[in-house]
Amino acid sequence: MAFSNEQLERYSRHIILKEIGVKGQKRLLNAKVLIIGAGGLGAPAAMYLAAAGVGTIGIADADVVDLSNLQRQVIHSTNDLGKPKVESARETMEAINPDVKVVTYHEFISSYNILNIIKDYDFILDGTDNFPAKFLINDACVMAKKPFCHAGIIRFRGQLMTYVPGAGPCYRCVFKNPPPKDAVPTCKQAGVIGAMAGVIGCLQALEAVKFITGAGELLTGKLLTYDALTNNFHTVKLPAHVADCPVCGDHPTITQLIDYEQAVCELKKD
Amino acid sequence: MKLNIAGNIKEYPEGTTVEQLIAAEKVEMPLYVSVTVNDDFIQTADRQTHVLKDGDTVEFLYFMGGGR
Ligand SMILES: [Zn+2]
Numbered sequence: 001m002a003f004s005n006e007q008l009e010r011y012s013r014h015i016i017l018k019e020i021g022v023k024g025q026k027r028l029l030n031a032k033v034l035i036i037g038a039g040g041l042g043a044p045a046a047m048y049l050a051a052a053g054v055g056t057i058g059i060a061d062a063d064v065v066d067l068s069n070l071q072r073q074v075i076h077s078t079n080d081l082g083k084p085k086v087e088s089a090r091e092t093m094e095a096i097n098p099d100v101k102v103v104t105y106h107e108f109i110s111s112y113n114i115l116n117i118i119k120d121y122d123f124i125l126d127g128t129d130n131f132p133a134k135f136l137i138n139d140a141c142v143m144a145k146k147p148f149c150h151a152g153i154i155r156f157r158g159q160l161m162t163y164v165p166g167a168g169p170c171y172r173c174v175f176k177n178p179p180p181k182d183a184v185p186t187c188k189q190a191g192v193i194g195a196m197a198g199v200i201g202c203l204q205a206l207e208a209v210k211f212i213t214g215a216g217e218l219l220t221g222k223l224l225t226y227d228a229l230t231n232n233f234h235t236v237k238l239p240a241h242v243a244d245c246p247v248c249g250d251h252p253t254i255t256q257l258i259d260y261e262q263a264v265c266e267l268k269k270d
Numbered sequence: 271m272k273l274n275i276a277g278n279i280k281e282y283p284e285g286t287t288v289e290q291l292i293a294a295e296k297v298e299m300p301l302y303v304s305v306t307v308n309d310d311f312i313q314t315a316d317r318q319t320h321v322l323k324d325g326d327t328v329e330f331l332y333f334m335g336g337g338r
Contacts, residue, residue, distance in 0.1 A: 175333060
């Protein structure tokens with residue numbers, strides 16, 4: 001595959017980077033990334049990955065654009081109110097970069113469909129807003145041997161980590177089980193600063209780009225946290241392997257996907 | 271003794287347990303916080319008996335469920 005003149009110009013700032021170059025840009029154009037959740041985290045991640053020329057971007061979300069989303073979900077505009085988020089996201093990504101093929105999944109992700117959806121992708125981003133979904137994505141990616149980047153945000157704080165099969169701990173190694181419903185506040189209950197979704201969503205996009213191009217180090221075996229109020233980026237080193245993890249450990253006890261009770265911010269509008 | 275707590279060096283008395291440190295550091299909702307000492311997870315059941323040593327690195331990992 002040779003670059004067109006337009007592509008050489010569009011991607012010139014990537015191609016000049018020694019960590020990416022022509023080879024890395026070709027890898028990006030051949031890569032398939034799935035973003036689960038077209039919201040706060042998914043919005044900046046999808047826009048930067050589209051701009052970066054990731055060839056196929058899948059985006060999954062069952063929701064429609066709501067006025068309370070627009071404080072942080074920058075892929076959607078006021079004109080998109082009431083539109084399925086995946087459609088609004090598709091239009092923005094295609095407007096940014098016609099090189100990108102966008103695949104939309106206007107459905108809730110559950111144990112029934114997740115394996116079938118993730119199987120076509122090289123890397124998955126968790127941009128969901130609830131623990132049942134975060135654990136489901138983790139378990140499905142572990143079982144299907146898919147690398148993915150977890151992220152979570154609340155108030156002025158955010159965190160992310162990357163799971164690569166065989167290369168470090170999974171989300172369940174760190175957090176074991178979802179907290180009981182309503183034990184840990186959601187964004188709807190506790191609030192979140194819009195730009196935090198931008199910071200952490202962009203870091204997820206960077207994890208995808210680094211995974212695809214091989215540039216630098218991934219956040220495998222590490223949990224990065226950011227506290228906007230104290231300006232503190234902190235990377236916590238995690239154990240390389242958690243032998244008793246119920247899903248990725250030496251003797252897994254979780255061998256089927258689990259649909260935990262949906263304790264969700266903004267799953268349903270009240 | 272000196273402990274490295276989430277990147278900050280703090281002074282604590284000898285014999286401090288993980289459970290006592292959690293209380294002293296006012297960790298919110300400690301049942302839903304994962305704790306590592308020197309990059310290894312401490313099981314919730316072991317918090318009362320795990321005595322920290324001079325130079326230990328302790329991290330508290332919080333659930334963050336938001337994203338959309
Ligand atoms: Zn695990």
